[in-house]
Amino acid sequence: MRNNNTSIFSNIDWITVLLYLVLVIIGWMNIYSAVYNEEHYIITDTTQKYGKQMVWIGAAFLLAIIILIIQEDFYTAFAYFIFGVILVANIAVPFLGREVKGSNSWFRFGEFGIQPAEFMKFATNLALAKFLSNQDIKIAHFKNTAIALLFIGVPLIIIMKLQNETGLAIVFVAFIFMLYREGLSVNFLLLGFLAVVLFLLALLINNIYLFAIISVLCAISTLFVRRNVKNLFLIATVGLIACGMVKGTSYVYEHMEPHQKIRIDVLLGRGVVDLKKEGYNVNQAKIAIGSGGFWGKGYLEGTQTKYNFVPEQDTDFIFCTVGEEWGFVGSSIIIILQLALIIRLIFMAERQRSPFSRIYGYGVASVLFFHLTVNVGMTIGLAPVIGIPLPFFSYGGSSLLSFTILLFIFVKLDSHRLQILR
Template sequence: MRQERNNIFLGIDWILVFIYLALVFFGWLNIHAASITDTNFEVLDFSTKYGKQLIWILLSIPLIIFILFFNSKFYERFASILYLSSLLLLIGLFLFGKNINGATSWYNFGVMGLQPSEFAKAFTALAVAKLMSDRKYNLNLIKNQVKAFFIVLLPAFLILLQPDAGSALIYLAFFFVLNREGLTLNYFLFGVAFIILFFLTIYFGAKGIFISLLILMTLSVIYAIYKGGKRFIRFNWHKVLGIYLIVGLFIFGVGFTYNNVFKQHHRNRFEVLLGLKKDTKDVGYNSYQSELTISSGGFSGKGFLQGDRTQGKFVPEQHTDYIFSTLGEEWGFLGSTTVIILFMFLMYRIIYLADTHNNKFGRIYGYGVASILFFHVVVNIGMVIGLLPTVGIPLPFFSYGGSSLWGFTLLLFIFIRLDAHKNYDW
């Protein structure tokens, strides 16, 4: 038995591994298509984007072996240390980070760079699982909810300061985990309401929304007094006033952040999304060209390396966040649907396996992995097809970048290790 446990591949869910390999390989093919400039190319040209990505893919093999080398108890025992290490890496960016495209999100090591926010997601998922798997932890208590929110929102806040709003947005995925573990749905509904309020504030302005809500609150109070009389005046008026003050602070906070914290290109993206301005040549150029590129693929696509819009570089930086447009043009509706189904099956498989875990730690971490992947896939594809604003979120295992690939590999294979050991008492 001891000898069996030393086999790092014992108990591995090979279905997850196969889906991972399929997505990585298919992603590399699309990076290849989006990177070449002519038909005369070398597959092993490591000076190209697809060549560099191939190096990161090959280096993922020792990373996977390293992850599988530790048993599941290691990740549970050292979850807090790993989380604190990720916070230190994020804080260190403000001292030693390199500014790229207006965001200080990278450490520069000469020929390569490292984006710690890509790894912080996995370590935050471990920290959340560690906190909530404690036998004494009760999510119904406010103080415990605050602890969970703090663990989730602290790295998001540090990432937002870089500023990298897209990567910070991903941490909203953890609220799916908290909800599945018993957090009331009211938080989710409040979140949706505040998101709607956020966009309304941008569209109409903070003063307009504030005055509109004041009129609505006044009418509601008059109606409630009419129906409830003295009872309402004694017990409920302070609740209405408190909610209105919180909402008012949020509205003016959004207005201040939008006008003073967001960069102009961030504001332009929201304005294009909300129809406040029409732009197909500047800020809206990427999304517009991406939509045209995807639609040109039709049902079955133009074929591998046959995408004239991809070869013509109509979509800037197509190999990164807009890689799905390459997929849409060359592989068409059939290829795009196949990849989406692969992602759906990957997330379903993770949730299915998480539900079979004997301990809460593995189950909660599995929910975190599935939620993060879900958020990335939905936001990235929604952005590429023009349903969501451009926020710089990569498509897992597809988008070009070593930090992104390694971050998702780390996220997934820690769960694969936890799942492999779920039937052992280590």
């Protein structure tokens, strides 16, 4: 029998690796097309973004191999340590790094820059997995829920407030899916869901009507339950919370940054949206994707993306190039490929004997799903504009390296799934 420890490639889930490679290569080709420059038409030209991305891809592959070489118990043993180090880096970056376009999230090394916030994701995932895999921990306990939420909340607030990177911060909300799988009370999710729905409704409907609707709904629900004190109290509480949320919405909305308010207005179609100003990005993204039609305009034939009508067409709006050049067929395939990888990860997570590996696997799937949903959603007008990259597609070293680390730690963990429980 072969010794599992002799080859780093034994027991590796090749489906995952293959999906990863396909997405990275397609992503690279897309960046080439999005910023295509006739004077530098060689894809490996490192003066261009596609050349730089190639360097990053090389680095990511190297990193993936290193991750696979490192002993799997390193990640469990050093989970908190890694979390701590990267958290410190994130706190330090606003003070040590250089400001780029109003964002304090960059360390710069000559031509290349690194965003520590990107690496906070896998670190937080490791720490959460470590904490939740402790056999004495029951997440349903309020105390443990609070600690788990702290692991998420601290990096979120640091990145949002210190680094001014709302997009990167908001990603941490994704871990809710993982917590749910590990036993987080459904009430939290329902409450969260209720909050989102009420937030949207409160912006769309006059608050007075909304209060009336909530009261009516509460009154109706009393007809369907046993009218004892406990149930009535519960309904009253939910009703009051709902009303509080509605009231809170206007408070939250008023205290938002103006550009965030506008993004929400654009998404909901509130007021008059000027397509030359606040509505420009989303409108241009929709034009690019919509003009792709069924088969798309063909590789390198996109006009809206290549000629800069779509802003940030190589990073946050990279999906526009897919939509424009590959049409409905191509963009559906990319969504399906991304979802295939995510669902493959969930399948893998479920086959783990070790809770640490399972929890970590769910974390990876959750983060990838959140990125996919928000990034693609904003280009087709289904989500507000939040600047987060499309995994493996958007130009940028930090995000590619961060996703690679996030993913390959799990591939490594998964390759040892048959070994003893951790």
